[in-house]
Amino acid sequence: MPTAATHNGIRRTPGEPAPADRAGAAVLKQHRIAETVTADLNAYLDLPHRIEVVARSCAGEGSGYDPAAHRIELCYDDLTEDHALIDTLGLPVPGDRAEEDAADRFAQLMLLREGRPDGERTLLTAARGYDLAAAAHPEPDPDDEHAPDPARAESHRCATYGAAPTRNPDLATPLRTHCPHTWPRTRDAWTRDLAPFLRR
Incomplete structure (x- = not known):
């Protein structure tokens, strides 16, 4: 299974939450949600490059993915990782939405x-x-x-x-x-x- 030292796969980088997000960040930390999802995906998929997952306070902007940097900005109140994988793996997504x-x-x-x-x-x-x-x-x-x-x-x-x-x-x-x-x-x-x- 890939680890933080490997070149490819998903790597999570925690960020310091804003005061308004501390409760949500505590829930994520307590239940190890991001770690569990990251480990599960790395165990299942052999990605062609590393995807960096950065947890942060987003002030209502919403989570997002930068395909050029292979970087997910993971909001404490808006968890998502799937779009990055769709881009990375080049999966077909025909049609609206x-x-x-x-x-x-x-x-x-x-x-x-x-x-x-x-x-x-x-x-x-x-x-x-x-x-x-x-x-x-x-x-x-x-x-x-x-x-x-x-x-x-x-x-x-x-x-x-x-x-x-x-x-x-x-x-x-x-x-x-x-x-x-x-x-x-x-x-x-x-x-x-x-x-x-x-x-x-």
């Missing part, structure tokens, strides 16, 4: 690829978060590059049900009958695109 949608699919792959219930629970928790966001803001932001929150919630539930229908019978609905067929195709397409970078 392509990169944002691809990031959601990649998150599903990472959480569901080993068939563990904790990954399914994490994805369903995210779906519930989108439900709450949609309830709080029923009118979608026309400038938001993401799919509407209800669509993102449904995508996560469809993927979870499709990956393990017998373990998630409560997710079965007439509109999700296709999910056990579409999830394997989605998973296999990602695995095929990632094949040159997967660790053996």
